Amino acid sequence: MQASTLTRADLADVVHNRLGLSRAESASVVERVLYHMCHALAVGQNVKISGFGSFILRDKGERVGRNPKTGVEVPIAPRRVMTFRASQIMRDRIAK
Template identity: 65%
Template structure:
């Protein structure tokens, strides 16, 4: 799968095109399949569940507590409200593939 060199990222359309080329589904079916997979991942994350994709990595939700931050311009301290953040942890296989280049 390749993306536009200037863009530097892969889009939904790129993923759908790759499914179309690799599997042979129609372009519409390929786009629908990509949307279904992304929707399912999103639904699980919104429900508070981590998502693990074998040999790829894990999307992990983490709670951050209340903390004090500082406005860099004024130096005034401001409270940063508790929130949930999403992180991605690549699998060992993906890490190794990236490091091989």
């Protein structure tokens, strides 16, 4: 099995081939979906796609880290991180 990456252009091609939209319309549909997902995450909403998974935002507090080379303690600022949790359907498909 050869490893490859699925791109926006690949998604637009699938929409074009399956729905019969023009290439420009297909690219626009993909861009709009991705835009709405990014916007929702940017304003603090989680994104859940049934049968695929959930993009979940978490706030991490400030903590002390350590430089592994010198051992000097360094404060790590609080930040927001995004995690992805695959749905059970997705996990079952990947496990095959």
